[in-house]
Amino acid sequence: MKVSDIKHPGLVAWIREVSDYCTPDSVYVMDGSVDEYDAIMQKSVENGIAIPLNPEKKPNSFLFRSDPSDVARVEKRTFIASAKQEDAGPTNNWIDPVELKKTLKDLYRGCMKGRTMYVIVFSMGPVGSEFSKIGVELTDSEYVACNMFIMTRVGRKVIEELGTDGFFIHCLHSVGKPLADGETDGGKWPCAPMEKKYIAHFPETREIWSFGSGYGGNALLGKKCLALRIATVMARDEGWLAEHMLILKITNPEGRSRYITAAFPSACGKTNLAMLIPTIPGWTVHTLSDDIAWLRYGKDGRLYAMSVEAGFFGVVPGTSMKSNPNAMLAAQKNTIYTNVALTEDKDVWWEGIGYDAPGKLIDWQGNEWIQNKADKDQKPSSHPNSRFTAPASQCPCISDDWEDPRGVPVSAILFGGRRPSTIPLVHMARSWTHGTFLGSIVGSEITAATLDAGSGIRRDPMAMKPFIGYNAGDYFNHWLKVGAAAKSQDLLPKIFYVNWFRKTPEGKWLWPGYGENSRVLKWIFECCDGVAKTVDTPIGIMPTVDAIDRPEGVSEEDMKELLNVDVDGWLKEVDDIRNNYYPTFGDRLPRQLSETLDELEQRLKKAKAGKCCCCCKK
Numbered sequence: 001m002k003v004s005d006i007k008h009p010g011l012v013a014w015i016r017e018v019s020d021y022c023t024p025d026s027v028y029v030m031d032g033s034v035d036e037y038d039a040i041m042q043k044s045v046e047n048g049i050a051i052p053l054n055p056e057k058k059p060n061s062f063l064f065r066s067d068p069s070d071v072a073r074v075e076k077r078t079f080i081a082s083a084k085q086e087d088a089g090p091t092n093n094w095i096d097p098v099e100l101k102k103t104l105k106d107l108y109r110g111c112m113k114g115r116t117m118y119v120i121v122f123s124m125g126p127v128g129s130e131f132s133k134i135g136v137e138l139t140d141s142e143y144v145a146c147n148m149f150i151m152t153r154v155g156r157k158v159i160e161e162l163g164t165d166g167f168f169i170h171c172l173h174s175v176g177k178p179l180a181d182g183e184t185d186g187g188k189w190p191c192a193p194m195e196k197k198y199i200a201h202f203p204e205t206r207e208i209w210s211f212g213s214g215y216g217g218n219a220l221l222g223k224k225c226l227a228l229r230i231a232t233v234m235a236r237d238e239g240w241l242a243e244h245m246l247i248l249k250i251t252n253p254e255g256r257s258r259y260i261t262a263a264f265p266s267a268c269g270k271t272n273l274a275m276l277i278p279t280i281p282g283w284t285v286h287t288l289s290d291d292i293a294w295l296r297y298g299k300d301g302r303l304y305a306m307s308v309e310a311g312f313f314g315v316v317p318g319t320s321m322k323s324n325p326n327a328m329l330a331a332q333k334n335t336i337y338t339n340v341a342l343t344e345d346k347d348v349w350w351e352g353i354g355y356d357a358p359g360k361l362i363d364w365q366g367n368e369w370i371q372n373k374a375d376k377d378q379k380p381s382s383h384p385n386s387r388f389t390a391p392a393s394q395c396p397c398i399s400d401d402w403e404d405p406r407g408v409p410v411s412a413i414l415f416g417g418r419r420p421s422t423i424p425l426v427h428m429a430r431s432w433t434h435g436t437f438l439g440s441i442v443g444s445e446i447t448a449a450t451l452d453a454g455s456g457i458r459r460d461p462m463a464m465k466p467f468i469g470y471n472a473g474d475y476f477n478h479w480l481k482v483g484a485a486a487k488s489q490d491l492l493p494k495i496f497y498v499n500w501f502r503k504t505p506e507g508k509w510l511w512p513g514y515g516e517n518s519r520v521l522k523w524i525f526e527c528c529d530g531v532a533k534t535v536d537t538p539i540g541i542m543p544t545v546d547a548i549d550r551p552e553g554v555s556e557e558d559m560k561e562l563l564n565v566d567v568d569g570w571l572k573e574v575d576d577i578r579n580n581y582y583p584t585f586g587d588r589l590p591r592q593l594s595e596t597l598d599e600l601e602q603r604l605k606k607a608k609a610g611k612c613c614c615c616c617k618k
């Protein structure tokens with residue numbers, strides 16, 4: 001399509017302004033057709049950036065290898081440029097918006113020379129839903145254009161929906177590598193050096209300006225930038241919630257379904273949970289979203305979750321027919337692979353795929369790679385953050401209502417992290433406020449990659465730390481306000497804290513996880529029905545030791561340990577929250593959260609003194 005096909009004067013003016021400034025060789029408006037996708041992909045193939053995979057193994061699928069400096073989101077180069085620094089808060093990098101725009105404009109001048117500028121009109125959420133948001137991304141990257149085609153709804157139907165004066169979020173992106181006359185990428189992934197990368201958000205004007213990176217959430221601006229960072233600000237202003245949550249439907253043997261959303265920090269098995277295959281007979285799970293959910297009240301007063309993406313941008317290593325067959329099957333065709341290894345017969349391979357490397361490979365950096373299992377220090381063939389981009393519609397367990405424009409009514413919200421000790425397998429919040437408190441304290445043990453000073457726990461509130469587009473203290477307050485706005489507290493979803501990652505002091509996993517997590521989901525389902533076996537404890541409502549059927553290999557002793565309330569461990573937790581964590585939010589921390597912390601401490605102290613009425617002591 002051409003710019004002259006667009007009937008929205010505001011959009012046309014902006015496209016002209018950007019193209020005059022960035023000076024691409026041509027401007028192309030995406031219509032969203034399959035032929036167009038094929039043509040854009042073909043251009044990447046001709047540039048040597050994309051490698052077509054064997055059509056017999058992975059039909060219509062391609063492998064990209066990015067630059068080693070451009071393999072993941074760059075949080076230190078991500079900015080929330082609100083007018084006032086305090087509105088960005090303690091979890092964000094802030095630069096004055098006027099200053100940042102000046103810096104970026106200097107970088108953008110002439111930055112698209114030698115390239116095509118793609119105009120991607122996209123919808124986050126089903127086209128036509130009153131809750132969806134339209135964005136327009138201007139980008140000089142074919143990789144971005146093709147990924148956005150899979151991850152969002154793009155093209156003609158969205159342009160129509162936008163009409164002549166519809167609102168859209170301005171998303172500007174450049175890989176930051178102009179080409180000299182006659183120069184091509186020549187097989188080299190284009191990007192700018194780290195100090196020139198900027199992932200900038202202007203929350204007040206709802207703009208995203210990204211420069212210098214072509215990878216993932218830095219460049220596919222519909223995802224973390226729009227659907228989370230900018231959306232959190234819109235949600236705050238409009239009274240809803242934009243969350244880093246999967247959405248699943250769980251159905252019991254009688255055929256009755258409930259919807260659950262869940263937020264976990266990265267590397268906690270979110271995609272696996274979204275696509276879980278229950279081990280308990282008669283139960284099924286279907287997927288609506290593996291990453292992002294927008295929640296708001298329906299007319300009936302219940303909270304509804306809408307799935308906003310159209311594809312999965314999933315981590316590849318560790319994905320196998322055993323760990324996640326649904327993800328494997330979703331990524332068999334029409335899929336973009338990034339930074340995995342290539343086999344001799346042009347298929348893909350990665351660490352944890354479930355079988356040995358079939359002969360000589362080309363690793364993610366383009367070098368020959370032969371598997372040597374004796375060498376424990378062998379560099380992996382695939383980057384740990386390598387990804388597959390696959391249409392959600394290809395997932396065998398996609399829920400038939402995943403594109404319902406109203407979303408689906410949520411019964412339960414789960415929070416969780418990787419905590420080898422203290423946090424039990426599952427506990428339920430007493431109220432929305434208590435649930436907000438539990439969300440606020442979510443964290444994972446520190447791994448070698450995330451060495452924070454202090455407690456040994458990396459807090460990631462609501463799994464949203466890198467994605468809250470404003471002051472995190474205000475975000476907690478917004479959660480409380482949303483709960484208080486409920487027509488009736490009984491209509492609100494129940495909130496749970498789960499922990500699949502408990503270990504014995506010797507380092508053995510106490511819980512097998514994966515499909516066995518369905519046993520915990522069943523208890524949660526029963527809690528929502530009001531029929532679960534529960535016990536009141538100082539930390540919240542918990543299952544009785546016999547409430548959850550034990551999977552093979554989990555003894556009664558293990559179960560007791562998994563469901564034990566570790567009073568001393570929790571008192572340490574309270575200390576850490578009070579002294580190291582909550583103070584980081586200053587006076588923006590809602591009073592209700594510090595009061596909930598105080599109440600928790602009182603209950604724990606009572607239990608320690610032996611005055612507890614419940615079964616929390618061994």
Ligand code: SAT
Nearest residue numbers: 073216217223224313
């Ligand atoms: O690169 S993304 O931000 O899209 C994925 C992730 O980091 O979770």
Ligand code: MN
Nearest residue numbers: 244266291292
């Ligand atoms: Mn994510």
